[in-house]
Amino acid sequence: xxxxxxxxxxxxxxxxxxxxxxxxxxxxxxxxxxxxxxxxxxxxxxxxxxxxxxxxxxxxxxxxxxxxxxxxxxxxxxxxxxxxxxxxxxxxxxxxxxxxxxxxxxxxxxxxxxxx
Amino acid sequence: xxxxxxxxxxxxxxxxxxxxxxxxxxxxxxxxxxxxxxxxxxxxxxxxxxxxxxxxxxxxxxxxxxxxxxxxxxxxxxxxxxxxxxxxxxxxxxxxxxxxxxxxxxxxxxxxxx
Numbered sequence: 223x224x225x226x227x228x229x230x231x232x233x234x235x236x237x238x239x240x241x242x243x244x245x246x247x248x249x250x251x252x253x254x255x256x257x258x259x260x261x262x263x264x265x266x267x268x269x270x271x272x273x274x275x276x277x278x279x280x281x282x283x284x285x286x287x288x289x290x291x292x293x294x295x296x297x298x299x300x301x302x303x304x305x306x307x308x309x310x311x312x313x314x315x316x317x318x319x320x321x322x323x324x325x326x327x328x329x330x331x332x333x334x335x336x337x338x
Numbered sequence: 339x340x341x342x343x344x345x346x347x348x349x350x351x352x353x354x355x356x357x358x359x360x361x362x363x364x365x366x367x368x369x370x371x372x373x374x375x376x377x378x379x380x381x382x383x384x385x386x387x388x389x390x391x392x393x394x395x396x397x398x399x400x401x402x403x404x405x406x407x408x409x410x411x412x413x414x415x416x417x418x419x420x421x422x423x424x425x426x427x428x429x430x431x432x433x434x435x436x437x438x439x440x441x442x443x444x445x446x447x448x449x450x451x452x
Binding site: 231256258263265266268271273324329330 | 341342378379380381382383397428430436438439440441442443444445446
């Protein structure tokens, strides 16, 4: 069984300040972990993914996430928020199956608001 | 480059009505998926397809049907709409279905059943 918990449903930061979106996971396997972003009226877009290589993963638009097995966490960070970062962010854990049988478990999402 | 296109964007149904949510992709992806997102919840997999003519149930398939006659199209059918099917529906696709592969999502269909 696997699960993912996004600890904050809504985060507000001022433009130019750091962003931290928190995600904890539970998995019986060596998990793959993802962050997806959804801008208003758009589909979800992959930000970054961890698949058992380097524990610090860099994604698009200056975001990065660190896989911490001891803390079962995969928090998303960005040093300096931009107005265009305002969106909904989803943390996702995978059971690692192939051939379409992969089970993805999505978090409930964190809405990021950027204050001008 | 269109990617994954869903229609309609919004729809209101009466209880017992039927409708089809359309999904098409122009990336020649083999794997396609339908998810639903309820308020305050994560996405749940309804059905998926690994290629034309092949479909299988996901986590929450009851009340839905799908077909995959072409690589490009993967429509989702609601036969007897119920209030419990009020949700936002997302179609997605991927090339090979390998673990950890990037999914491409459509922009969603917001459905209300009243």
